Amino acid sequence: MTKRTRVGIIGAGYISDWHADAISATPQAELTCVVDTNLAAAQSFANARGITAFGSVQDMVAANAADAVHVLTPPEYHRAVAEECIESVLHVLVEKPVALSTSDVETMVKAAKDKQVQFAAGHNFLGLPSYRRLKSLVADGKMGAVSTAEINWCFPLGPLRSGPYGIWLMRETRNLLQELGPHLFAFMQDLFGDVEILHLQTSNEIVLPGGETRPQGWRILARAGGVDVTLNLALVETYDDRSVVLRGSSAMARLDYAKDTLVVSGVNTADLVMNPLRDALGQSVSHLREGMVNAARQLTSLNQKSPYGLSFRGMCEEVYTALAEGRPLDARFDGDSAVKVMRAIDEALALLPERPVLVRPKGTPQPTALVIGGTGFIGRALTRRLAKNGTHVRVLSRGKTGPFDDIADKVETVAVSLRDQDALEAAMQGITHVYHLAKSEDDTWEAALENDVAVTERIAHAVLNAGVERLVYTGTIASYDLSDPQVTITEQSGFGADLENRNIYARSKAECEARLMALHRDRGLPVTIARPGIVVGAGGPLQHWGIGRWHGAGAVKIWGHGENILPFVLIDDVADGLILMAHSDAALGESFNLIGEPMLSARGYFDAIHHKLGARIKVSSGQLGILYAADAMKFLLKTKVLRRRGLSRPSLRDWKSRAHFSPFDNRKPKEVLGWKPEPSKDGFIKTAITDAGLLGL
CATH class of the missing domain: 3.30.360.10 (Dihydrodipicolinate Reductase; domain 2)
Incomplete structure (x- = not known):
């Protein structure tokens, strides 16, 4: 019997699923563990696949959990992580780009040869x-x-x-x-x-x-x-x-x-x-x-052998067959090839013209507002609107950089883990208003409880301990049952009793709201909840998931027939609404649906894109019953055949809700806050489409 190589994944981000599926499909390999400095993310990934989670390479090595690893961290960490694994006599496959320079790749390849372990480059399409x-x-x-x-x-x-x-x-x-x-x-x-x-x-x-x-x-x-x-x-x-x-x-x-x-x-x-x-x-x-x-x-x-999935399978098959047979790795993936590829990229980059250095404005921000998720679509608009209004802002981000260099005298970006209670409280010192816009993308309910719900509760407790005047939390209209065109949605509309059968994002946001309101009642948490509609405008994507399922830039299958008016809202109107909510005494303990005036259906939206931008996007209706049936079949196959755990059970009402059949009554934010969303259809189209840069041209 051929010996199987035990394989660990380092880095539990998006690409890790593709590697994990390919490893699991390779007879000569066995997926045994995952490593991520975010142990909760590693645990979530591990639970879904029945493997072991570690918070560091050192812990994985100490447990003797793997013979080989796939290094899937951000590129700036590839060399350090790969060399740590090579030093522990582990075979390594490094996702592209293998490193940031030719010399780095050469050093890694030499280290692997010295330790007599296999070094593979993640050039999967080969x-x-x-x-x-x-x-x-x-x-x-x-x-x-x-x-x-x-x-x-x-x-x-x-x-x-x-x-x-x-x-x-x-x-x-x-x-x-x-x-x-x-x-x-x-x-x-x-x-x-x-x-x-x-x-x-x-x-x-x-x-x-x-x-x-x-x-x-x-x-x-x-x-x-x-x-x-x-x-x-x-x-x-x-x-x-x-x-x-x-x-x-x-x-x-x-x-x-x-x-x-x-x-x-x-x-x-x-x-x-x-x-x-x-x-x-x-x-x-x-x-x-x-x-x-x-x-x-x-x-x-x-559907496990999509072209992209096949590319990873072909790569893994060669990598682990070579190990099993004790032969050299094919030149497509070996270290010498990785060096040559990186050298050619370096030569090309040497011809890249020097670019002007942006001069940052002088001055030190004195922030009184904290935006969590400030580098996202809504967060960027909110931060800029606050700065324009004279409010200095502290933005919490995964990194120390953000898209605010031109207003660096009014905005500071700090890297704080949302899992660190003390760091959150420290970041809130001197802050009067906190805007929580962060969200997580989770495949299982257990992951959502850890990555979204627990994080939101942690932020709320930090707000209480730091004496912040107001927490503004962004939920989602997706938590509503929007399947019935005869039911008008207001802030008094409930989310329904069957949230466990809704998609994980909608369910998680609803759970966050419930726990925040419980803290408001029990401990006086000064919270206000916003539920933005389908947000559009400059800085937003053409391929908006709230409208339909996209098949490239030129085709979309809209949710439902596409004739009903959608709850669009302009990005700048959302930013204005969030600021009004933070400063209105009447908004304390209340929720507001930030929905613009009734303007366009899905088909009307794409007709306007064609008229204003000249791009005729192919639009087809999504038969929601068929989409639900297909989703139910996938759920059955994933849970019974592929043994995936913690997945959300499909629901026909959930699919109908994606079409936004139910209309909204947006009077409350206008009457209570004095909110003034764009009233003109022509003005809406100009901002949402004509001037939004949707095509990148």
């Missing part, structure tokens, strides 16, 4: 079945002599337009290429050999909150193994084209690595009349074959 076929075509000479190649990453990058801006990817211009470039450079290096960078050009700069700019277009010219290569990155709201196009003397091949399809167009010997027909028919047959193979694969695997 594990796709379609890529292996493309590489074979080139190696076997079936493409003829390849003269040119074009490698494209044309895919919207949401953080450029709507944040979060404090994540590593967004902190510096060079980070964009270090994060996305490895996919393109790994293809080039593996197909053709060592790379020479000839030219780099950036374009379509976008101004970030705070005044810095980032390019949304990148074009790099290179030469590798005698082949002229063009690399293109387009990060605006564009059609998804993540492809590798090779032109040889005998054929042209197009690999769509986002869809795992490979279409080859070869020359034929038919006469001039039949040649175009044979060429077109050949391509049609290729497209049909690729589509049917992918559809059958996903259907028979319960």
